[in-house]
Amino acid sequence: QQQVKQSPQSLIVQKGGISIINCAYENTAFDYFPWYQQFPGKGPALLIAIRPDVSEKKEGRFTISFNKSAKQFSLHIMDSQPGDSATYFCAASRARGVTSGSRLTFGEGTQLTVNP
Amino acid sequence: GAVVSQHPSRVICKSGTSVKIECRSLDFQATTMFWYRQFPKQSLMLMATSNEGSKATYEQGVEKDKFLINHASLTLSTLTVTSAHPEDSSFYICSADLGGDTQYFGPGTRLTVL
Numbered sequence: 001q002q003q004v005k006q007s008p009q010s011l012i013v014q015k016g017g018i019s020i021i022n023c024a025y026e027n028t029a030f031d032y033f034p035w036y037q038q039f040p041g042k043g044p045a046l047l048i049a050i051r052p053d054v055s056e057k058k059e060g061r062f063t064i065s066f067n068k069s070a071k072q073f074s075l076h077i078m079d080s081q082p083g084d085s086a087t088y089f090c091a092a093s094r095a096r097g098v099t100s101g102s103r104l105t106f107g108e109g110t111q112l113t114v115n116p
Numbered sequence: 117g118a119v120v121s122q123h124p125s126r127v128i129c130k131s132g133t134s135v136k137i138e139c140r141s142l143d144f145q146a147t148t149m150f151w152y153r154q155f156p157k158q159s160l161m162l163m164a165t166s167n168e169g170s171k172a173t174y175e176q177g178v179e180k181d182k183f184l185i186n187h188a189s190l191t192l193s194t195l196t197v198t199s200a201h202p203e204d205s206s207f208y209i210c211s212a213d214l215g216g217d218t219q220y221f222g223p224g225t226r227l228t229v230l
Contacts, residue, residue: 044221102148103165106160111157
């Protein structure tokens with residue numbers, strides 16, 4: 001059962017444009033929503049994260065928009081650069097358990113290409 | 117801060133041999149460590165969750181006798197792929213959390229089984 005659905009699968013954007021990646025979740029117990037960036041052959045790196053008590057969070061060129069009623073959240077990359085070309089994963093987790101820790105459920109990933 | 121390392125970064129082994137991958141949290145004590153595998157152009161698949169000093173919790177469909185996890189200390193977890201076969205070839209990634217919600221990922225280990 002895929003609990004976090006991510007779209008699009010791939011995205012091509014021109015330099016300076018806005019990249020938008022969307023995710024939808026099913027489990028209303030999720031209360032933490034991070035985005036990870038992964039370059040080929042490397043581990044994922046945390047970009048930005050949000051909790052359901054706010055509708056938007058911005059860090060530099062990266063913004064998360066969160067719609068609790070629709071159970072959707074999205075990543076916006078402003079002024080996209082060729083160096084942003086990577087795979088992006090959304091994820092979700094619920095309150096950590098004693099043995100489960102911060103167990104993440106990942107989306108399928110979006111391959112972003114920013115053309116110069 | 118919150119750096120996670122893995123060793124080795126790449127390993128090639130013959131079918132039938134066992135391979136050990138180490139995951140270390142370098143500048144923090146990890147409450148929980150996680151092991152994932154990732155196939156090309158796919159998402160991360162959680163294999164198991166481990167807490168120091170206790171047995172790992174494996175995800176459904178993951179053979180615990182094949183993928184042995186030892187969480188010996190608050191800074192070290194190991195994954196041993198026993199009797200490896202070509203279908204075990206994958207990118208193995210560990211992560212750790214500090215007791216909060218954020219997971220910090222290692223750089224990954226590329227396993228190739230010939």
